[in-house]
Amino acid sequence: MTLKHNILAGLAALMLAGPAASDDFERAAIVMPGSISDNGWNQAGFEGLTQAGEALGFETTFSESVHQPEQIEVLSDYARRGYDLVIGHGGEFQDAVERVASRFPETMFMVNNGLGTKENVANADFYFSQIAYLMGYIAGSMTQSDTIGIIAAQKFKFTTDTVAGYEAGAKAANPDVSVLVTWTGDWDDIAKGKEAALNQISQGADVVWPTMDSATLGAMQAVQEKGVYGIGIYRDAINEWPEILQSAILDVRGNMRSYLERAAASELDGELYRATMSNELAMRIGSFHPDIPVEVVDEVAKLIDAMKSGALVVEPQ
Amino acid sequence: MVDLVLLGDVLAGTARLGTPIAFAALGGVIAERSGLYNIGLEGQILAGALGAAAGSFATGSALIGLGCGVICGLVSGLFLGYMSIRLRINQLVGGIALNLLLAGLTAFLSRQIFGAQAGGARVEGFTQVRIPLLSDIPVLGPSLFSQDPLFYLLIGIAVLAWYWLMKSHKGLDLRAVGENPKAADLAGVPVFRLQYLAISISGALAALAGAHLVLSQVYVFAEGMSAGKGFIALAAIILGRWSPIGAVCAALFFGFCDAAQFKLQFSSPEVPYQLFLILPYIASLIALVILGAKASAPASVGLPYDREHR
Amino acid sequence: MNSLVMQRRVAVALLLALTVGGFLILFDGHNPFAAYKVLFFESFLNYWGFSNTLVKASPMLLAGLAVIIPMRAGVFNIGGEGQIYIGGLFGTVFALAAPDLPAVLGVPLIFLAAAIGGALWAAIPAYLKAYRGTNEVIVTLLMNFVAIHIVSYAVAGPLLAEGAPYPYSKEVAEAYRLPIVMPRSDAHAGFVFGLSLALILYFWLRFTPSGFQLDLVGRNARAAAYAGVDQKKTIIRAMLIGGSLAGMAGAIEVIGLKYRLFHLFSDGYGYDGIVVAFLAALNPIVAPLTALFLAGLSAGAGTMQRAIGVDSSVIEVVEGLVVVFVAAALVAPRSSSKSILKNLLIGGLFGRQKHSKKKEA
Numbered sequence: 001m002t003l004k005h006n007i008l009a010g011l012a013a014l015m016l017a018g019p020a021a022s023d024d025f026e027r028a029a030i031v032m033p034g035s036i037s038d039n040g041w042n043q044a045g046f047e048g049l050t051q052a053g054e055a056l057g058f059e060t061t062f063s064e065s066v067h068q069p070e071q072i073e074v075l076s077d078y079a080r081r082g083y084d085l086v087i088g089h090g091g092e093f094q095d096a097v098e099r100v101a102s103r104f105p106e107t108m109f110m111v112n113n114g115l116g117t118k119e120n121v122a123n124a125d126f127y128f129s130q131i132a133y134l135m136g137y138i139a140g141s142m143t144q145s146d147t148i149g150i151i152a153a154q155k156f157k158f159t160t161d162t163v164a165g166y167e168a169g170a171k172a173a174n175p176d177v178s179v180l181v182t183w184t185g186d187w188d189d190i191a192k193g194k195e196a197a198l199n200q201i202s203q204g205a206d207v208v209w210p211t212m213d214s215a216t217l218g219a220m221q222a223v224q225e226k227g228v229y230g231i232g233i234y235r236d237a238i239n240e241w242p243e244i245l246q247s248a249i250l251d252v253r254g255n256m257r258s259y260l261e262r263a264a265a266s267e268l269d270g271e272l273y274r275a276t277m278s279n280e281l282a283m284r285i286g287s288f289h290p291d292i293p294v295e296v297v298d299e300v301a302k303l304i305d306a307m308k309s310g311a312l313v314v315e316p317q
Numbered sequence: 318m319v320d321l322v323l324l325g326d327v328l329a330g331t332a333r334l335g336t337p338i339a340f341a342a343l344g345g346v347i348a349e350r351s352g353l354y355n356i357g358l359e360g361q362i363l364a365g366a367l368g369a370a371a372g373s374f375a376t377g378s379a380l381i382g383l384g385c386g387v388i389c390g391l392v393s394g395l396f397l398g399y400m401s402i403r404l405r406i407n408q409l410v411g412g413i414a415l416n417l418l419l420a421g422l423t424a425f426l427s428r429q430i431f432g433a434q435a436g437g438a439r440v441e442g443f444t445q446v447r448i449p450l451l452s453d454i455p456v457l458g459p460s461l462f463s464q465d466p467l468f469y470l471l472i473g474i475a476v477l478a479w480y481w482l483m484k485s486h487k488g489l490d491l492r493a494v495g496e497n498p499k500a501a502d503l504a505g506v507p508v509f510r511l512q513y514l515a516i517s518i519s520g521a522l523a524a525l526a527g528a529h530l531v532l533s534q535v536y537v538f539a540e541g542m543s544a545g546k547g548f549i550a551l552a553a554i555i556l557g558r559w560s561p562i563g564a565v566c567a568a569l570f571f572g573f574c575d576a577a578q579f580k581l582q583f584s585s586p587e588v589p590y591q592l593f594l595i596l597p598y599i600a601s602l603i604a605l606v607i608l609g610a611k612a613s614a615p616a617s618v619g620l621p622y623d624r625e626h627r
Numbered sequence: 628m629n630s631l632v633m634q635r636r637v638a639v640a641l642l643l644a645l646t647v648g649g650f651l652i653l654f655d656g657h658n659p660f661a662a663y664k665v666l667f668f669e670s671f672l673n674y675w676g677f678s679n680t681l682v683k684a685s686p687m688l689l690a691g692l693a694v695i696i697p698m699r700a701g702v703f704n705i706g707g708e709g710q711i712y713i714g715g716l717f718g719t720v721f722a723l724a725a726p727d728l729p730a731v732l733g734v735p736l737i738f739l740a741a742a743i744g745g746a747l748w749a750a751i752p753a754y755l756k757a758y759r760g761t762n763e764v765i766v767t768l769l770m771n772f773v774a775i776h777i778v779s780y781a782v783a784g785p786l787l788a789e790g791a792p793y794p795y796s797k798e799v800a801e802a803y804r805l806p807i808v809m810p811r812s813d814a815h816a817g818f819v820f821g822l823s824l825a826l827i828l829y830f831w832l833r834f835t836p837s838g839f840q841l842d843l844v845g846r847n848a849r850a851a852a853y854a855g856v857d858q859k860k861t862i863i864r865a866m867l868i869g870g871s872l873a874g875m876a877g878a879i880e881v882i883g884l885k886y887r888l889f890h891l892f893s894d895g896y897g898y899d900g901i902v903v904a905f906l907a908a909l910n911p912i913v914a915p916l917t918a919l920f921l922a923g924l925s926a927g928a929g930t931m932q933r934a935i936g937v938d939s940s941v942i943e944v945v946e947g948l949v950v951v952f953v954a955a956a957l958v959a960p961r962s963s964s965k966s967i968l969k970n971l972l973i974g975g976l977f978g979r980q981k982h983s984k985k986k987e988a
Contacts, residue, residue: 029933037424038540068891069686069884069885069892070929072884113792154779154783154890155783180583190534190542191333191534191535195330195334198333199330214539214542218534221536404955405958407958410950411951414954415951417944417946420940421940422940425651425655425938540940551768555765589780591779592780598770598772598773605766
């Protein structure tokens with residue numbers, strides 16, 4: 001038993017003496033929970049890294065649809081292969097990244113939408129409450145029925161922050177508004193997304209904000225069929241859906257670009273890189289729907305200025 | 318009055334959510350009646366969805382898309398039949414492997430076909446058809462008689478399948494194969510040919526479920542869009558006691574529970590939403606216990622038939 | 628069939644599956660030979676790769692055993708996935724509730740809690756099957772979905788770790804974590820544990836009266852009744868054992884790998900277990916091998932993506948193909964057809980039928 005143990009340890013040592021890490025930033029990898037063609041979170045992460053790599057001149061690679069049991073294996077493998085930066089795309093990677101990071105002190109790790117930092121674990125997220133507040137404000141101003149809706153998949157910190165910000169913004173614009181919240185339990189079940197939106201609409205909602213991944217497509221389909229307003233997420237969605245009042249552009253690509261530029265200059269530290277309304281590259285609003293009156297547009301601009309100056313603080317839950 | 322509107326909503330949701338499950342369950346019934354498990358329904362839904370999306374994308378015609386979807390389903394059914402009948406692979410393993418294979422293949426092909434647009438390429442689909450007169454009935458009219466064409470197709474196929482399986486000669490032969498292939502063989506029934514026929518139809522029906530998702534619901538293909546409907550269909554087969562009509566009813570019952578849970582979420586937001594999400598499953602379990610569905614599976618389902626085995 | 632023939636058949640089947648898959652890899656713009664080199668070397672011959680294989684093989688093995696034991700009694704437990712979730716939940720709740728026990732006491736109790744959880748979850752379909760004749764496939768299948776949502780609720784609600792960016796529980800105490808069998812890797816003792824259980828179950832089935840009873844009920848219920856075997860009790864016993872095995876797989880994932888209870892912590896291991904069980908021809912002693920095979924395939928496939936950049940969707944197809952072909956190879960050949968190659972290449976779709984007809988004529 002001990003002999004075997006020794007052989008294994010020896011083998012381990014042999015394997016560890018892999019390629020020596022050079023000082024320059026050369027290679028980055030991203031590990032994603034879903035598919036790179038989901039039109040949402042995962043696609044944004046994939047494109048964010050790939051485009052930054054092309055522009056800034058470093059090599060990139062990715063693993064998609066990495067589920068819970070494989071996270072540690074995949075993250076360690078990239079670190080072992082000598083990648084300078086390994087990105088876990090989503091809060092579900094936080095725990096695995098911390099574990100792997102302690103074994104590979106030479107490698108820098110990043111968690112998109114994670115929580116907490118370490119020496120070699122950085123964290124990039126969005127000030128969801130801010131942008132959700134703005135969306136809520138617009139929805140609250142535009143509703144005729146005093147009922148608006150938001151659809152989310154799973155309940156955890158960032159989604160509850162978003163829902164709370166949306167409610168707060170809507171109430172600020174229209175104290176009588178009631179906000180319908182639906183949890184579908186599934187980020188990608190398109191049929192369910194549509195059903196949830198149809199339900200909110202029949203319940204009287206005339207503005208619906210779907211915040212899932214692929215399932216958003218189904219919800220927007222319902223919005224279009226029923227002739228109500230929608231709100232976009234991640235990108236300026238009015239280009240695809242003319243019913244969109246405004247989009248919460250959580251520009252994962254832009255946010256990643258901000259920190260990847262630092263990484264390429266070897267200046268990425270184990271810190272929190274939070275995208276706020278002050279960082280337009282990472283978080284901003286999109287185009288206004290032509291139906292939105294000028295007063296509302298002006299009011300939103302004022303709110304954004306107040307957020308930038310710190311006069312308006314939307315507290316996360 | 319409000320309650321009637323609510324009921325109408327739930328019924329319309331029932332039809333939307335239940336139709337794909339019902340198609341797949343019908344497919345499962347026909348396969349199992351011929352003595353073959355079709356665990357590959359989940360993958361075949363994906364195959365049908367991709368075929369429908371690709372066909373409609375290429376030609377701009379939803380009808381051609383439907384045809385392409387059905388062909389994909391037929392082919393996947395034949396392949397499953399080849400595995401189960403000719404190679405005599407354990408039918409559960411074969412089905413699980415088919416699911417894996419088709420999940421990968423559809424994702425791969427969708428990226429080849431739709432390129433950078435993968436996951437967002439919109440295709441032509443069906444629009445709702447209002448049946449004159451019937452659609453004017455209050456509550457029921459707008460929810461059940463102004464659905465998309467595939468919902469009516471489902472009802473037609475269900476009745477047809479029931480007639481074919483229960484009343485026609487060939488259906489009798491098919492059921493005989495599922496109960497006792499050796500006896501059927503000795504009586505001159507072409508066992509293998511009927512099994513291939515059944516498993517192909519089964520694949521085509523599962524593909525219709527996928528086509529419904531794409532052509533009637535969301536007009537795009539998304540990877541993994543079957544989202545477990547093929548497995549729920551397996552449950553609907555048994556809950557419907559291996560009868561085509563029963564399976565469709567079971568699938569619609571499931572769709573009803575799913576549609577109702579969204580309504581319940583609104584009325585009691587303080588209850589954890591997971592409780593509502595499990596409602597359809599719990600309701601099916603309770604229905605199963607109350608109906609006291611004794612195991613009445615076709616006697617030879619899952620057992621590969623070998624002529625030389627005495 | 629002797630083992631040499633069997634090995635040859637499996638080898639040929641693998642070769643065929645990989646050839647078909649190779650074209651897809653080529654189509655995806657990668658060198659299939661380079662990809663396959665990675666697939667095999669990194670899953671079995673590379674130290675880290677093998678550690679990944681072991682990590683995946685442990686829950687697959689236990690989930691496989693959880694299918695095998697009930698199946699031997701004629702009950703099809705498709706509910707391994709749900710039993711894993713409930714087992715993981717029970718194990719975690721116990722570990723978090725009693726964080727200060729010594730490891731020698733704590734770890735077995737965690738396993739016991741998980742086994743009880745899995746067994747309870749299996750008891751419902753077992754009771755319905757034995758006493759009401761309700762089809763166990765549908766009950767276990769539906770209960771899988773329920774279990775996943777229960778764990779989802781637990782980790783997003785009462786068990787949620789403070790400030791977690793994703794639904795997961797607090798960490799279990801360090802003392803409770805399974806020892807690592809390959810230094811510096813994540814390969815924990817879970818597989819060793821599963822291996823010993825497989826051995827015990829093998830001997831139990833083979834050499835004890837209660838083990839015989841299981842097979843008797845599974846093979847011929849009427850004969851079992853004549854022999855005075857209580858069929859209902861046997862079915863329930865088999866399901867309870869199956870459920871507790873799957874439940875322990877859940878505990879292994881928690882105290883061996885993740886150290887927390889996560890939303891969606893099992894990635895379909897319960898369904899993998901069905902493949903493990905049938906590839907092993909329902910023999911517990913063979914299950915470790917088939918679990919290693921399936922786990923290696925999955926671990927190697929992941930490296931194929933990372934090292935070569937093969938699209939993950941292509942990898943899924945290759946995995947599916949390998950399972951199909953190997954399963955075909957493991958089917959006992961008919962007397963008339965000698966080799967799998969002939970079976971696959973010469974025999975057409977309806978060839979078999981014509982062949983038999985000729986013989987009859």
